[in-house]
Amino acid sequence: NAGVTQTPKFQVLKTGQSMTLQCAQDMNHEYMSWYRQDPGMGLRLIHYSVGAGITDQGEVPNGYNVSRSTTEDFPLRLLSAAPSQTSVYFCASRRGAIQETQYFGPGTRLLVL
Amino acid sequence: LAKTTQPISMDSYEGQEVNITCSHNNIATNDYITWYQQFPSQGPRFIIQGYKTKVTNEVASLFIPADRKSSTLSLPRVSLSDTAVYYCLSYSGAGSYQLTFGKGTKLSVIP
Numbered sequence: 001n002a003g004v005t006q007t008p009k010f011q012v013l014k015t016g017q018s019m020t021l022q023c024a025q026d027m028n029h030e031y032m033s034w035y036r037q038d039p040g041m042g043l044r045l046i047h048y049s050v051g052a053g054i055t056d057q058g059e060v061p062n063g064y065n066v067s068r069s070t071t072e073d074f075p076l077r078l079l080s081a082a083p084s085q086t087s088v089y090f091c092a093s094r095r096g097a098i099q100e101t102q103y104f105g106p107g108t109r110l111l112v113l
Numbered sequence: 114l115a116k117t118t119q120p121i122s123m124d125s126y127e128g129q130e131v132n133i134t135c136s137h138n139n140i141a142t143n144d145y146i147t148w149y150q151q152f153p154s155q156g157p158r159f160i161i162q163g164y165k166t167k168v169t170n171e172v173a174s175l176f177i178p179a180d181r182k183s184s185t186l187s188l189p190r191v192s193l194s195d196t197a198v199y200y201c202l203s204y205s206g207a208g209s210y211q212l213t214f215g216k217g218t219k220l221s222v223i224p
Contacts, residue, residue, distance in 0.1 A: 035214070042217055045211055045213070098204050101162075105156055106156060
C-alpha cells in the first residue's frame with residue numbers, strides 16, 4: 001500500500017491565484033482530513049470528511065473548499081490564495097472511529113507571494 | 114475534548130530514558146490518551162495509545178495513573194533519530210471525529 005499520498009510536494013503561488021492540493025489514500029479509509037501547520041504551531045484542522053459525499057469544517061476553514069466524491073480522494077482547493085495561507089499542509093486518513101490510528105501524508109509546502 | 118498541557122521542549126543525551134508528561138485535568142470517562150511523533154519535514158505518526166494503567170509497544174511505554182489526569186510517555190534509551198515533536202492527544206471515544214493537536218513537546222537528543 002502507498003498509504004496517504006499528496007501532490008505537489010512544493011508549490012509557489014501568487015496572491016489571488018487558485019489551486020488544488022491533491023490527497024489520495026489506498027487503505028479504504030472512511031475518514032479523511034486536512035491540517036495546516038505553521039512554524040512553531042501545532043496542526044490545525046481545516047476540513048474533514050467522514051465518508052464519500054460528506055464533509056465538514058474544522059477549526060480554520062476560511063479560504064478553503066473540499067469535496068469527497070470518492071472514498072480514495074480528498075482534494076483541498078484554495079479559492080484565492082493569500083500570503084496568510086503560506087504553510088505546510090497535511091492530509092490524513094483513518095479507518096473510522098476516532099481512536100483508530102490516523103495516517104498522515106508527507107505534506108505539501110505552499111508559499112504564497 | 115480534554116485540553117492537554119505538555120512541556121514545550123526537552124533535551125536529552127543519547128542513551129538516556131526520556132519521560133514526557135502530559136496533563137489532562139478535565140479528562141472524561143470515555144477519553145483515550147494518544148501520542149503522535151513528528152519528525153522534521155514529515156507528517157505525524159502514531160506512537161501509542163492507552164486508556165488506563167500501562168501500555169507498551171516496540172517504540173515506547175505509556176503510563177497512566179489511576180486518576181487519569183496525566184500520562185507519561187517513556188522512550189527507552191533515546192538515540193539521535195528520536196529527535197522529534199511529540200504530541201499528546203485526548204479525545205472521547207464516542208461521537209467525536211476531530212483530532213486536535215497542540216504545539217507538542219520538541220525533544221532534542223544530544224550526542
